[in-house]
Amino acid sequence: MTDAQLIEKFRGGEERAFNVLVWRWEANLFNFVLRYLGDREAAKEACQKTFIRAFRKLDRLRDTSKFGTWLFSIAINICRDQLKAHKRRRTLSLEGLRENGNGVENQMEMVAEPAQGPDAQVMNRDVRHLLNRALQALPEEQRAVIVMKAYHDLKFTEIAEILDMSENTVKSRMYYGLATLRKIFKQWNVSKESVRYEV
Structure with missing residues (x-):
């Protein structure tokens, strides 16, 4: 059953349909x-506040096929x-960010490279920890774009709709966010054996 069909059931008085939506989306949202x-x-x-607000405002959602974007x-x-x-916003002051002339579509995408050998689990956990620390060092607007694109594989058009901004602005924030992450990992002396950069 699609999200749209579940929403119609919910609007028809079947509140359990919303529970299915929560079950379907809670892991991704969390x-x-x-x-x-x-x-x-x-x-x-x-997450709890998000689902409560969605429950209260679901009748206002016009395009029920876009429940995920709305959520x-x-x-x-x-x-x-x-x-x-x-007051938890933290930014990292970095100097010397330079553009390399490539468009955002040609920018690297940073992914964790699975480690080999007996210490693989520890290394992979450490890499994930470093990635999360680096993400928290980004300005909020860049972090949101990178998380949606890299971890949730959303299209730039979808991210633009969620953040209520132009697609070009989203791409710009992605570009500068990735540049900042590269700089952070360079400052932390994180080796390319631990984190792989794809251009």
């Missing part, structure tokens, strides 16, 4: 919010509110 906020308890709170836009607003309320 992973996004966790990377956005960088704190497990704050992420749980944000993420609610989550973004709640995350922003939480960051402001708890």
Whole structure:
């Protein structure tokens, strides 16, 4: 059953249909919010608030085929509110960001390279920890774009809709966010054996 069909059932008075939507989206939403906020308890709170708000406002959703996009836009607003309320926003001051002339479509995508050998699990956990730390060092607007694109494989058009901005602005934030991540890992002396960069 599609999201749109479940929403129609919910609107028809079958509240259990919303439980199915929660079950379908909660893991994806939690992973996004966790990377956005960088704190497990704050992420749980944000997810709960997101689903409560979605439950209350679901009758207002016009295009029911875009439930996921709508849900993420609610989550973004709640995350922003939480960051402001708890003054948890952290940025890393970096100098010398230089453009290399390539468009965002040709920019590298950073992914964790599975480690080989007996210490593989420890190394992979360490790489994930470093990636999460680096994401938290990004400005909020860049972090949101990178998390949605790299971890959730959303299209630039979808991200633009969620964040209510132009597609070019989204691509620009992706470009500068990736440049900042490269700089951070260079400063941390993270080897290419631990993190692979694809151009």
